[in-house]
Amino acid sequence: MKRRDAIKRTGLFMGAVVILPSFGSILQSCQSEVRADWQPLFFRDEEARLISSLVDTLLPRTDTPGALDVNADIFIDKVVYGTNTEEGQQALRAEMATFNQECVRNYGAVFADLSNGDKVQAMMREETKAPKFNSAVWGTAVGKQEPVGFYRSMKSITLWAYLTSEKIGKEVLNYDPIPGEYVGCVPLSEVGNAWSL
Amino acid sequence: MANFNIDAQKQVTYDAIVIGSGISGGWAAKELCEKGLKTLVLERGRLVEHVKDYPTMNDDPWDYEYRGALTPEQREKHYKSIRSGFIGQDTEHFYANDQENPYTEIKPFLWIRAHQMGGRSLLWGKQTYRWSEIDFEANAKDGYGVDWPIRYKDLEPWYTYVEKYAGISGEPLGLPQLPDSHFLPPMELNCVEKHVKSRLEKEFPGRHLIIGRAAHLTEPLNGRGKCQYRNRCSRGCPYGAYFSSNAVTLPAANATGNLIIRPFSIVQSIIYDDQKGKATGVRVIDAETNEAIEYKARIIFCNASTLSTTQILLNSKSDRFPNGFGNDSGELGHNLMDHTYRIGALGQVDGFEDKYYKGRRPNGIYIPRYWNISEETKSDKFLRGFGYQGGGFRAGSRVAANKPEFGPDFKDNLLKPGPWEFFITGFAECLPYHENKVSLDTENLDKWGQPTLAIDCEFKENEKALNKQIEEDAVEMLEKVGVKNVVGFNNHHEPGYGIHEMGTARMGKDPKTSILNAWNQVHAAQNVFITDGACMTSNSCVNPSLTYMAITARAANHAVEELNKLNI
Numbered sequence: 001m002k003r004r005d006a007i008k009r010t011g012l013f014m015g016a017v018v019i020l021p022s023f024g025s026i027l028q029s030c031q032s033e034v035r036a037d038w039q040p041l042f043f044r045d046e047e048a049r050l051i052s053s054l055v056d057t058l059l060p061r062t063d064t065p066g067a068l069d070v071n072a073d074i075f076i077d078k079v080v081y082g083t084n085t086e087e088g089q090q091a092l093r094a095e096m097a098t099f100n101q102e103c104v105r106n107y108g109a110v111f112a113d114l115s116n117g118d119k120v121q122a123m124m125r126e127e128t129k130a131p132k133f134n135s136a137v138w139g140t141a142v143g144k145q146e147p148v149g150f151y152r153s154m155k156s157i158t159l160w161a162y163l164t165s166e167k168i169g170k171e172v173l174n175y176d177p178i179p180g181e182y183v184g185c186v187p188l189s190e191v192g193n194a195w196s197l
Numbered sequence: 198m199a200n201f202n203i204d205a206q207k208q209v210t211y212d213a214i215v216i217g218s219g220i221s222g223g224w225a226a227k228e229l230c231e232k233g234l235k236t237l238v239l240e241r242g243r244l245v246e247h248v249k250d251y252p253t254m255n256d257d258p259w260d261y262e263y264r265g266a267l268t269p270e271q272r273e274k275h276y277k278s279i280r281s282g283f284i285g286q287d288t289e290h291f292y293a294n295d296q297e298n299p300y301t302e303i304k305p306f307l308w309i310r311a312h313q314m315g316g317r318s319l320l321w322g323k324q325t326y327r328w329s330e331i332d333f334e335a336n337a338k339d340g341y342g343v344d345w346p347i348r349y350k351d352l353e354p355w356y357t358y359v360e361k362y363a364g365i366s367g368e369p370l371g372l373p374q375l376p377d378s379h380f381l382p383p384m385e386l387n388c389v390e391k392h393v394k395s396r397l398e399k400e401f402p403g404r405h406l407i408i409g410r411a412a413h414l415t416e417p418l419n420g421r422g423k424c425q426y427r428n429r430c431s432r433g434c435p436y437g438a439y440f441s442s443n444a445v446t447l448p449a450a451n452a453t454g455n456l457i458i459r460p461f462s463i464v465q466s467i468i469y470d471d472q473k474g475k476a477t478g479v480r481v482i483d484a485e486t487n488e489a490i491e492y493k494a495r496i497i498f499c500n501a502s503t504l505s506t507t508q509i510l511l512n513s514k515s516d517r518f519p520n521g522f523g524n525d526s527g528e529l530g531h532n533l534m535d536h537t538y539r540i541g542a543l544g545q546v547d548g549f550e551d552k553y554y555k556g557r558r559p560n561g562i563y564i565p566r567y568w569n570i571s572e573e574t575k576s577d578k579f580l581r582g583f584g585y586q587g588g589g590f591r592a593g594s595r596v597a598a599n600k601p602e603f604g605p606d607f608k609d610n611l612l613k614p615g616p617w618e619f620f621i622t623g624f625a626e627c628l629p630y631h632e633n634k635v636s637l638d639t640e641n642l643d644k645w646g647q648p649t650l651a652i653d654c655e656f657k658e659n660e661k662a663l664n665k666q667i668e669e670d671a672v673e674m675l676e677k678v679g680v681k682n683v684v685g686f687n688n689h690h691e692p693g694y695g696i697h698e699m700g701t702a703r704m705g706k707d708p709k710t711s712i713l714n715a716w717n718q719v720h721a722a723q724n725v726f727i728t729d730g731a732c733m734t735s736n737s738c739v740n741p742s743l744t745y746m747a748i749t750a751r752a753a754n755h756a757v758e759e760l761n762k763l764n765i
């Protein structure tokens with residue numbers, strides 16, 4: 001039942017399904033204020049600044065749109081507000097505070113106020129210590145998944161928010177809602193970027 | 198499609214009542230209606246008309262407020278079935294409300310229900326395999342359970358019959374343990390799957406890797422369109438390309454003019470007439486108004502789904518049947534089975550970085566059973582066997598989230614297809630154990646004040662030994678064919694995750710040890726037929742839905758013959 005549909009979901013919904021209960025460039029501009037175009041539903045100002053600068057450092061704008069261009073931070077706020085439990089929300093608040101406290105201790109400021117170099121340092125620290133996601137089959141992790149912590153959760157959710165945004169899904173990835181056929185082996189050069197759906 | 202007639206009449210005695218409109222109920226309705234019987238289908242959920250009631254069929258991820266994630270309220274509503282990992286915003290409306298329909302897990306058991314016209318035929322995996330002679334002989338040979346009263350040859354013409362109408366794509370192989378169906382052209386393997394196939398079949402003589410046999414049309418059939426490779430099946434297919442009651446059997450039944458389908462009709466019990474020695478109708482509770490209604494019919498087909506059918510039978514008590522309808526043997530509710538699930542191996546495949554695929558194939562690969570199919574393949578560790586499903590694909594963001602990278606290059610790579618992965622996951626047969634059972638729970642009532650089910654079922658030593666072999670073989674096969682970073686896994690799922698629950702009102706030769714005869718008639722009330730998963734005497738290791746279709750068509754044909762002879 002539905003096993004096949006779940007394959008596609010595996011990567012993208014990972015964030016939503018697995019991570020939500022515990023819950024996340026080069027900097028283009030200093031994130032000293034919350035984005036002017038955004039009134040967060042869940043995040044407090046300091047948290048919103050953290051998420052905006054984190055997603056921007058993860059997926060900055062290049063010749064393709066960055067995470068901020070597709071409002072990944074705004075979506076993350078919305079999804080935490082609308083789909084997380086109150087317990088999960090409080091846990092996330094605590095994790096964000098801890099993350100910022102570590103930045104202050106190690107680099108002298110909260111994440112959003114760090115230099116580009118210090119942001120990269122702070123994130124590399126997390127990359128080396130944060131547990132990884134298990135592989136998944138049909139939408140569910142295989143084996144026992146240990147909690148991956150704030151950083152990798154937020155990274156996964158950022159990728160999900162980015163890749164499922166309409167702009168990336170329709171204009172950057174290969175959008176083909178009705179393929180009409182299945183061809184098992186085509187040269188990648190004929191396709192280019194990954195399929196969007 | 199013509200509108201459905203939902204105007205059921207209390208005064209009328211229908212030729213037939215069909216309880217449930219899922220895979221088997223749809224077939225019962227089609228066959229009985231086409232043979233001229235005025236047939237009342239009782240569906241406990243709402244009407245779901247093909248195409249019209251598939252609200253999410255064309256949605257993209259960004260069309261959902263939360264891109265598919267469920268809200269806390271939705272998770273609460275489906276607090277049981279979310280364990281499956283299959284429910285998203287796109288399909289949530291096709292899953293039953295677990296709060297309104299509670300059940301008790303004496304031991305952990307996942308019971309996935311879909312309460313609407315079409316039932317789980319909207320959500321199923323479409324994998325369709327004939328059972329083999331090995332399956333029907335299994336109980337007799339090793340002594341577990343009771344012998345099936347039928348053999349492969351009894352079902353063979355009915356397999357062909359339903360396959361021609363349902364439309365099954367696949368490739369013939371001529372294997373005795375997995376008989377070929379009447380096939381439409383197979384779907385295609387992708388490059389990595391072809392590579393693994395050739396290596397595997399060379400390294401492991403006697404093992405085969407094939408494209409899944411699936412109820413997806415690869416050519417138009419009877420006005421239904423072929424698969425468009427969108428892989429959005431579980432939302433309902435606008436082309437009718439996969440088999441569902443909604444797209445296939447119920448419209449056919451409706452076209453005869455003999456179908457009445459009454460939604461929101463919860464069958465509470467079957468009415469038994471002591472004088473006549475048979476059932477005369479059913480008691481229904483209207484799910485919306487709570488009104489109690491009785492409907493009469495000459496024959497009754499029970500197709501509510503394995504456990505729901507047995508729940509109705511257990512709840513149908515009378516002087517003649519104090520322990521549940523047709524339960525002279527005491528076997529009603531017993532011998533519950535499911536396939537073991539999510540045990541296997543996966544890894545990465547190098548060398549195909551410049552290759553990709555086009556289309557989203559709603560199908561994968563299949564490795565047919567190779568243990569205990571001959572003297573040479575006999576295991577001394579376990580009885581019966583298992584098959585694998587799986588596939589190759591290029592991974593997405595899950596791999597990227599693990600990479601110790603971020604920034605511009607990371608983002609550019611994210612937009613490219615990820616590494617090739619390949620996985621297989623086994624489905625093993627479960628022996629029929631008397632003590633794996635369901636019983637009526639009269640303390641925990643549902644929204645309508647009705648008794649619920651208490652489920653007491655577990656996998657035992659033989660299933661554990663099969664699972665061990667599944668994982669060992671999976672790792673060995675993947676490593677030998679050159680898959681990298683092979684990881685074996687066993688998620689130790691409780692029964693129910695396979696969503697192949699079978700048994701609890703089994704067929705058998707002897708009324709003292711079974712509920713149904715060789716034609717799916719209740720031994721002690723022969724105008725009642727049970728042709729959903731409840732009837733199964735053993736559970737093979739292959740997916741059961743095709744066998745439900747064949748058994749139902751065969752039983753419906755017999756029912757009409759018996760009616761015409763005035764035998765029932």
